[in-house]
Amino acid sequence: MAASPDKYARKRARSSAISTVIGISLVLFMLGILSVLVLNARKLSDTVKENIQIQVFLDEDVKEADVIRLKKEIDAETFTRSTTYVSKEEAAKQLTEDLGEDFISFLGYNPLQAAIDLRLNADYAHPDSIENIVEGIENREAVAEVVYSPNLIKQINQNVNKIGLVLLGFSALLLLIAIALINNTIRLTIYSKRFIIRSMQLVGATRGFIQRPFIFAGIMQGLYASFIAILLILGVLYAVRMEIPEFFEFTDILMFVKLFGLVALLGIIISGLSTLFAVRRYLRMDARKIY
Amino acid sequence: MALDTIVDLKNVSVFQGDHLVLSDVNIHINKGDFVYLIGKTGSGKSSLLKTLYGELPVKQGEGNVGEFDLTKLKRKQVPFLRRNLGIVFQDFELLTDRNVNDNLLFVLRATGWKNKIEMAARMQEVLDKVGLGTKGYKMPHELSGGEQQRVAVARALLNDPDLILADEPTGNLDPNTTEEILNLLYEISKNGRAVLMATHDYVHMKKFSSHIIRCADSSVQTEEVRQGAI
Numbered sequence: 001m002a003a004s005p006d007k008y009a010r011k012r013a014r015s016s017a018i019s020t021v022i023g024i025s026l027v028l029f030m031l032g033i034l035s036v037l038v039l040n041a042r043k044l045s046d047t048v049k050e051n052i053q054i055q056v057f058l059d060e061d062v063k064e065a066d067v068i069r070l071k072k073e074i075d076a077e078t079f080t081r082s083t084t085y086v087s088k089e090e091a092a093k094q095l096t097e098d099l100g101e102d103f104i105s106f107l108g109y110n111p112l113q114a115a116i117d118l119r120l121n122a123d124y125a126h127p128d129s130i131e132n133i134v135e136g137i138e139n140r141e142a143v144a145e146v147v148y149s150p151n152l153i154k155q156i157n158q159n160v161n162k163i164g165l166v167l168l169g170f171s172a173l174l175l176l177i178a179i180a181l182i183n184n185t186i187r188l189t190i191y192s193k194r195f196i197i198r199s200m201q202l203v204g205a206t207r208g209f210i211q212r213p214f215i216f217a218g219i220m221q222g223l224y225a226s227f228i229a230i231l232l233i234l235g236v237l238y239a240v241r242m243e244i245p246e247f248f249e250f251t252d253i254l255m256f257v258k259l260f261g262l263v264a265l266l267g268i269i270i271s272g273l274s275t276l277f278a279v280r281r282y283l284r285m286d287a288r289k290i291y
Numbered sequence: 292m293a294l295d296t297i298v299d300l301k302n303v304s305v306f307q308g309d310h311l312v313l314s315d316v317n318i319h320i321n322k323g324d325f326v327y328l329i330g331k332t333g334s335g336k337s338s339l340l341k342t343l344y345g346e347l348p349v350k351q352g353e354g355n356v357g358e359f360d361l362t363k364l365k366r367k368q369v370p371f372l373r374r375n376l377g378i379v380f381q382d383f384e385l386l387t388d389r390n391v392n393d394n395l396l397f398v399l400r401a402t403g404w405k406n407k408i409e410m411a412a413r414m415q416e417v418l419d420k421v422g423l424g425t426k427g428y429k430m431p432h433e434l435s436g437g438e439q440q441r442v443a444v445a446r447a448l449l450n451d452p453d454l455i456l457a458d459e460p461t462g463n464l465d466p467n468t469t470e471e472i473l474n475l476l477y478e479i480s481k482n483g484r485a486v487l488m489a490t491h492d493y494v495h496m497k498k499f500s501s502h503i504i505r506c507a508d509s510s511v512q513t514e515e516v517r518q519g520a521i
Binding site for chain 2: 193195196198199200201202203204205206207209210
């Protein structure tokens with residue numbers, strides 16, 4: 001009989017701690033999902049940018065050795081992601097396949113030029129830098145003409161920027177909401193303990209001594225919450241992968257380390273700091289204002 | 292200040308916020324004194340005690356408790372002032388989220404005790420003194436008002452303080468327990484400590500006293516009192 005109210009009180013304390021942790025973890029989960037989107041948006045835009053093709057057409061009478069030298073030179077540039085040499089014959093074969101018609105026998109000669117297909121690193125796929133790159137290549141020996149589509153590149157860049165800005169704004173907003181929500185939840189918990197904090201002060205405990213266990217508990221709460229949030233995020237990612245396999249790779253370990261590190265860090269920092277501020281509030285409070 | 296002086300207030304005014312509660316307070320308590328603080332409810336007894344344990348600031352006059360100058364007391368020093376005092380609060384101020392043992396343990400750890408065996412022994416000692424030796428595992432809300440009060444007394448004894456401030460420490464106790472607690476406090480005062488006790492209990496007051504401080508009409512009078520101990 002004696003144990004039952006005790007048990008009840010402990011149960012009640014535990015359930016309030018659990019709901020705090022769940023509250024924090026849901027907010028962290030939202031932040032985490034958004035971070036996945038941001039991280040992947042960058043990757044997606046990188047993929048699009050790296051698939052922009054610049055065709056370097058070569059002079060009609062260029063020698064095989066010159067082509068190899070030129071390809072090597074371009075390969076050595078920092079902006080280059082990959083180059084492929086497409087000879088006259090290969091280009092003809094490709095076009096024949098595409099058209100479904102043997103145009104060489106129809107024309108009597110091969111009008112196509114040999115070319116090097118250049119794909120840029122994402123960082124250089126900007127209209128201004130592309131212009132510079134193109135100019136540089138056009139001035140080289142054995143190059144007849146460089147062809148690319150400036151409009152397409154402009155559009156891609158504009159859209160990527162827009163999406164990035166929207167996501168960034170959204171993340172900032174969500175982070176603010178997260179801090180406000182977690183702060184509020186923790187303040188309520190500490191508020192319910194304000195008389196205990198006061199009693200502790202009255203019996204001669206220093207502020208630091210009173211704060212320490214609260215902050216430790218706050219940090220642990222943040223840790224538990226981020227652990228739950230990470231499990232939820234993994235679940236959602238797994239479900240998404242079942243539907244859209246190309247959305248991301250599970251093998252990208254660095255991204256996951258970053259993501260989960262971010263979630264855990266945010267959880268600990270927000271929870272720990274909120275606890276600190278909430279406890280301090282009552283440590284400083286005048287006795288008559290506590291009621 | 293004389294060596295055996297513990298409390299020395301000179302012309303102190305006690306304010307609750309901006310409201311003047313007591314003025315021209317002159318109190319002198321030496322080691323070995325057992326002092327009653329009497330007065331009607333609302334006459335400023337608790338405020339006077341609060342001044343002594345640093346809850347209310349001394350803005351006018353001079354005040355010393357032990358080695359602490361109350362007029363220059365900084366917020367950071369307050370915990371250390373309170374460690375030299377044993378305070379029995381009117382509303383107990385027990386930590387309601389933990390059992391009696393953990394309440395006592397908190398105070399010991401907060402005041403720098405480290406050795407677990409010593410702490411356990413000290414806790415048992417003070418609980419035995421107030422007759423709660425077997426109730427250490429109970430939560431405060433499982434105890435009666437009188438038992439909670441005795442826990443508060445036990446807690447005040449933990450650090451063997453020079454001065455015990457008790458705000459109606461026998462208010463919830465039956466006559467027998469009251470006498471036990473008073474005996475306990477009186478013994479403590481005879482061992483070179485001092486006790487300042489706010490009370491309404493005029494019956495027991497006659498039994499033990501050295502002098503009486505009376506709060507009335509926002510001033511304080513000290514009366515030397517008649518017969519000594521039991």
